[in-house]
Amino acid sequence: MKHLFLTSLAIALGLSGYAGDKPSETVTNDDVILHAWCWSFNTIKENMKQIADAGYRYVQTSPAQHCVTEVQGDKGGGNQLFGHGKWYYQYQPVDWKIGNYQMGTRKDFIDMCAEAEKYGVKVIVDVLPNHTAVDDTKVSDDLDAAVGGHENLYHASGFTEIRDYNDRRECTTGQMGGLPDVNTENPYFQHYYMTYVNDLLACGARGFRYDTAKHIGLPSDPLDEKSKQNDFWDVATGRKAVMGLRLALPMDSLFVYGEVLQDRNVKETEYGQYINLTASNYGHTLRQVLANGSWDAADVTNWSHPVNPYNLVTWVESHDTYCNAHESAGLTSEQIRMGWVFLAARQNGTPLFYSRPNNSSPENVWGDNIVGARGSDEFFHPEVVAANKFRRLMHGEAETLYFSADNKVAEVCRGKKGAAIVNVSGDEVALSIDTALPGGKYKDAVHGTQFTVKGGKLTGTVKPHTSYILVKN
Secondary structure (H helix, E strand, O other): OEEEOOOHHHHHOOOOOOOOOOOOOOOOOOOOEEEOOOEOHHHHHHOHHHHHHOOOOEEEEOOOEEEOOOEOOEOOOOOOOEEOEEHHHHHOEEEEEEOEOOOEOHHHHHHHHHHHHHOOOEEEEEEOOOEOOOOHHHOOHHHHHHOOOHHHHEOOOOOOEOOOOOOHHHHHHOEEOOEOEEOOOOHHHHHHHHHHHHHHHHHOOOEEEEOOHHHOOOOOOOOOOOOOOOOHHHHHOOOOOEOOEOOOOOHHHOEEEEOOOOOOOOOHHHHOOOOEEEOHHHHHHHHHHHHHOOOOHHHHHOOOOOOOHHHEEEEOOOHHHHHOOOOOOOOOHHHHHHHHHHHHHOOOOEEEEEOOOOOOEOOEOOOOOOOEOOOOHHHHOHHHHHHHHHHHHOOOOOEEEEEOOOOOEEEEEEOOOEEEEEEOOOOOEEEEEEOOOOOEEEEOOOOOOEEEEEOOEEEEEEOOOEEEEEEOO
16 A cells, blocks of 8 residues: 655655744644635624634635725626626725725624634734725725825836736736736835734734735845835834834734745745745645545645745635636535545644635536625535544644555544545545554544554545544544
């Protein structure tokens, strides 16, 4: 049988790992994030107990700042994910103040955060300082005045479309997809933006996801003509004050990560000195495994990222892979679930579960097509919940990965304490696989399936596209 031991040597090579000076391979990431995509603040609040009961430590909201309500050809700010109103209106800021017609008011946000605290859940807000709405005339007068006039809101090349995303000057100062590029180095903008961030913290937020983070310059990047220094990340992470204003809470008390999509000439290591990063290449690899119904041991073991895996946010799919060209939308809920159990069972990375629209399917990607409503029931499917709770139960236990000879089944062992079994194929499999579990009988809590361990082999029958969680009594 194929198997792969993640010893301390393997950890040193980047197959698993720890952050900074954390002492050994027994350091683990124990939490998972629910991306409550396009759920309103009130909807999240109403479902907070179920979110907590399902084992999520964090809930990520859609953007909270003022956004466009209409665009050319669509007047009036409808409430559809795609149609009359669109989900990506949230990603077209017109002002950095809390509240928009899709997500709710500032009071709604405060009430949601209070409910989260009651259940021990922390709120992550999707923030996007990199650009404004496509129609820049919709930007608020308050914002224009605060930055010293409308022309000072943007980089010198902020209305020039990026042609080469691997050219760092173009990538960090140019317009992306028609979205004008904000001069994030303008100290007046930084002060205005950090006022918004600190207000989110005062209202109860405890983390941020930085949209299009790789489009915001690093200290080593070329300077825009209007900029004296690329210091946005120093200001945003509290290393530096701007005009007397500093991040209101210490960074080590927050969960902050950036959408730094991997490509050629992307400075993951430098971004990683400031924030956690998305493991976008790993997500692509995992989706290929799910689509093919066959594990590739070498590819899924390696995190495909230069940053320590302790500091990565992992996913099977994101809202971008689902919505933009529907790259991942063809995967069934069962396939997504199998990828999730594998991710959640692993030792490192912080997995993010993307909540698809309610009643969606590969044939109907938008489902009910309503902004603000709760997503599908998959976020609390019994297999998903079991994996979430298994992850926390396995605190401090190093992982060992095994794969069946036919590559249909993966086993994630955590020390000698537990294991997750994941069948990505459409076939029932009479399983015989190496294991780190001690000898004995095991019963999966979700399905009641019996497994036997004897002589370092785990045997049992696994159903198509089904996962099993085994824990030593």
